[in-house]
Amino acid sequence: xxxxxxxxxxxxxxxxxxxxxxxxxxxxxxxxxxxxxxxxxxxxxxxxxxxxxxxxxxxxxxxxxxxxxxxxxxxxxxxxxxxxxxxxxxxxxxxxxxxxxxxxxxxxxxxxxxxxxxxxxxxxxxxxxxxxxxxxxxxxxxxxxxxxxxxxxxxxxxxxxxxxxxxxxxxxxxxxxxxxxxxxxxxxxxxxxxxxxxxxxxxxxxxxxxxxxxxxxxxxxxxxxxxxxxxxxxxxxxxxxxxxxxxxxxxxxxxxxxxxxxxxxxxxxxxxxxxxxxxxxxxxxxxxxxxxxxxxxxxxxxxxxxxxxxxxxxxxxxxxxxxxxxxxxxxxxxxxxxxxxxxxxxxxxxxxxxxxxxxxxxxxxxxxxxxxxxxxxxxxxxxxxxxxxxxxxxxxxxxxxxxxxxxxxxxxxxxxxxxxxxxxxxxxxxxxxxxxxxxxxxxxxxxxxxxxxxxxxxxxxxxxxxxxxxxxxxxxxxxxxxxxxxxxxxxxxxxxxxxxxxxxxxxxxxxxxxxxxxxxxxxxxxx
Amino acid sequence: xxxxxxxxxxxxxxxxxxxxxxxxxxxxxxxxxxxxxxxxxxxxxxxxxxxxxxxxxxxxxxxxxxxxxxxxxxxxxxxxxxxxxxxxxxxxxxxxxxxxxxxxxxxxxxxxxxxxxxxxxxxxxxxxxxxxxxxxxxxxxxxxxxxxxxxxxxxxxxxxxxxxxxxxxxxxxxxxxxxxxxxxxxxxxxxxxxxxxxxxxxxxxxxxxxxxxxxxxxxxxxxxxxxxxxxxxxxxxxxxxxxxxxxxxxxxxxxxxxxxxxxxxxxxxxxxxxxxxxxxxxxxxxxxx
Numbered sequence: 001x002x003x004x005x006x007x008x009x010x011x012x013x014x015x016x017x018x019x020x021x022x023x024x025x026x027x028x029x030x031x032x033x034x035x036x037x038x039x040x041x042x043x044x045x046x047x048x049x050x051x052x053x054x055x056x057x058x059x060x061x062x063x064x065x066x067x068x069x070x071x072x073x074x075x076x077x078x079x080x081x082x083x084x085x086x087x088x089x090x091x092x093x094x095x096x097x098x099x100x101x102x103x104x105x106x107x108x109x110x111x112x113x114x115x116x117x118x119x120x121x122x123x124x125x126x127x128x129x130x131x132x133x134x135x136x137x138x139x140x141x142x143x144x145x146x147x148x149x150x151x152x153x154x155x156x157x158x159x160x161x162x163x164x165x166x167x168x169x170x171x172x173x174x175x176x177x178x179x180x181x182x183x184x185x186x187x188x189x190x191x192x193x194x195x196x197x198x199x200x201x202x203x204x205x206x207x208x209x210x211x212x213x214x215x216x217x218x219x220x221x222x223x224x225x226x227x228x229x230x231x232x233x234x235x236x237x238x239x240x241x242x243x244x245x246x247x248x249x250x251x252x253x254x255x256x257x258x259x260x261x262x263x264x265x266x267x268x269x270x271x272x273x274x275x276x277x278x279x280x281x282x283x284x285x286x287x288x289x290x291x292x293x294x295x296x297x298x299x300x301x302x303x304x305x306x307x308x309x310x311x312x313x314x315x316x317x318x319x320x321x322x323x324x325x326x327x328x329x330x331x332x333x334x335x336x337x338x339x340x341x342x343x344x345x346x347x348x349x350x351x352x353x354x355x356x357x358x359x360x361x362x363x364x365x366x367x368x369x370x371x372x373x374x375x376x377x378x379x380x381x382x383x384x385x386x387x388x389x390x391x392x393x394x395x396x397x398x399x400x401x402x403x404x405x406x407x408x409x410x411x412x413x414x415x416x417x418x419x420x421x422x423x424x425x426x427x428x429x430x431x432x433x434x435x436x437x438x439x440x441x442x443x444x445x446x447x448x449x450x451x452x453x454x455x456x457x458x459x460x461x462x463x464x465x466x467x468x469x470x471x472x473x474x475x476x477x478x479x480x481x482x483x484x485x486x487x488x489x490x491x492x493x494x495x496x497x498x499x500x501x502x503x504x505x506x507x508x509x510x511x512x513x514x515x516x517x518x519x520x521x522x523x524x525x526x527x
Numbered sequence: 528x529x530x531x532x533x534x535x536x537x538x539x540x541x542x543x544x545x546x547x548x549x550x551x552x553x554x555x556x557x558x559x560x561x562x563x564x565x566x567x568x569x570x571x572x573x574x575x576x577x578x579x580x581x582x583x584x585x586x587x588x589x590x591x592x593x594x595x596x597x598x599x600x601x602x603x604x605x606x607x608x609x610x611x612x613x614x615x616x617x618x619x620x621x622x623x624x625x626x627x628x629x630x631x632x633x634x635x636x637x638x639x640x641x642x643x644x645x646x647x648x649x650x651x652x653x654x655x656x657x658x659x660x661x662x663x664x665x666x667x668x669x670x671x672x673x674x675x676x677x678x679x680x681x682x683x684x685x686x687x688x689x690x691x692x693x694x695x696x697x698x699x700x701x702x703x704x705x706x707x708x709x710x711x712x713x714x715x716x717x718x719x720x721x722x723x724x725x726x727x728x729x730x731x732x733x734x735x736x737x738x739x740x741x742x743x744x745x746x747x748x749x750x751x752x753x754x755x756x757x758x759x760x761x762x763x764x765x766x767x768x769x770x771x772x773x774x775x776x777x778x779x780x781x782x783x784x785x786x787x788x789x790x791x792x793x794x795x796x797x798x799x800x801x802x803x804x805x806x807x808x809x810x811x812x813x814x815x816x
Contacts, residue, residue, distance in 0.1 A: 014609070047574060047575070047576050048576075050574055095580070098583075099578075099579040099580040099583060100577060100583075101581035101583075102580070103578075103580065106580075109744040125663055156572050165630045184567065184575075186574055186575065254771075258576075342574050345574055345575060346574055346576060349575050349576070349578075352583050353578065353580075356581075357580075357584075360584070371584075371585065371588050373539065373540025373541040373592065374540070374541050374586055376566060376567060452812040
């Protein structure tokens, strides 16, 4: 061991247990098999499912999706996975070549320069902030439902409809989630396994119970299951198809993390692929099971419990758990609550890390790049995300007739926006390597390109359709659909902030901090 | 490889003085300093997806913190800088101490202690419950103590409980390394069961204290300059306040009776002292069962 009194003594390589260095594997051998990078297959699947949060996602997205595509929800779930998968491949290629906490922001800047990169980062932050507010909103509903179920008093569930109580409770949730994220408090692996396992089991129980009720003739509006439910071409119009698709992109959102999570772990090159596959198969089966059984039970009409009833569409489990499960409905409330709570924490991470990267590269004030020295989290960025999400929720709660529904639709649009840019960034960044191998043709050109085009089409179709004041939940501002106004305010707001930052911090926009680049052929590993 | 003793300094970016104290100790005793910064291992991660980009950023940031902070040590202290991953700060430090064969781990005692006094922090607390090497707790304000002050006196808290041998041994070793006089201090007069008649307590207490000190003095090897003192007061806190403390003083205490053999555990007496002590305290594990 060399000791030096040079104040800038280099960090000894042996102590750097970052996977990929020689010492990484050494540490792994010594330290109970737990090195810096190993979460393990089951751990990765559990994190993946917990990020997607199927219980939360379905209760929020099923209603709006039914309103767009009717009984063809299973078809749209299957089709919706395709663009997600294609873009995720591009995401993985970029993450391999340029791992960076700014993800879409950094990659788009490298590929297309600072302006496009800035807007991609903005899109990601907007999408995650929208989902944060929606998550907290769903959690509020289920909290009151849970209390009312336990107390045996249905009136308590109605308290959630009072906007003031609702907003205050939601802000408390947000405060709690910020606290947990800021301090990086993690549940133990065991508890996390239980929570995810519980969530999956309750969803299965919920669907099976719905099917049993149908078989017993107790269904609200028994609808015979048909093969055409799985046929995307049975959807009436392209508009509905596009709207349904952008919603189903939301339901798979978060899955991509399993694909990139363990990339760098030595000796487990198969783990990420396996984890991602098992996660997505589990999720798709769950989604189909729930979608089919709930449509069979409740139909898509607009009766009291019909999935076409706008009054229940923003949060279908909330309304259907009771009729289907009776006293066991309390389990659904618990599952959705725990699912939203753990998803709140993992969701907080993305906008915070992107804001941090933007601060780091001088695209935003330097404060955003601050890391809490105690908890190693992007402290300032986390708090800013929480404040913005809270303000957003509060404004929307008073502005919209159906806040949850409209945020979900606007969210789908935002995801299409920044995922689309990310996909194109992948294609453009690797332009010199497209034809270096057959693999490259697919993973750096065709897959992300097709995925990007699909998302682009979805984005513009949704944008144009949402101008109609009847779009989505039917809330409107000045004769324009609220979803459109929301999307425009978010995007144009981004442009305004970008111009302001350009004025304040020209270095980034001159490409001085993060240069545009192209994958060089020399870096290509030999196959 | 040099035979010089090694000290592990547990550095945190909100450093409460661990680095300054470790530097001062290393300088005074000619030890090599291993500055270790522990980052949370991803393996503890159960709900948040890991992201290699952020990991890199964090490592880079930590490297910057570490190099910047270590500049304050000046050129006289030999040091190596390390970044480690572990499930907890304490675990990472203990592993590092084993690996380097270090005889001492230095950490900041606490956050938010009042007026330079220590209130034990969670990191120090975890370390004190699990370490098998002596742990030095740097009180807040350690950074204000000049590095070249060195160690001017070593005070050993003597009792008759098991583990006193190991404590005395550690004190003697440190006194030799730093070339400083030893002060044997007995708290026996205060450390009596509550509810005992006050007068009687004082009487038996001071007699007992003298006895203990004599015994300790006899156990000291040749060539160590030692003085003895008895603390007096109605409580541990009173007694500690009443004593004189030099700015360059170092206090050694043994770990609690309840500690597992060769492991640390901070006893209630030591915990009370820690609250009042204006100088660093080193907790020494018992070596025998």
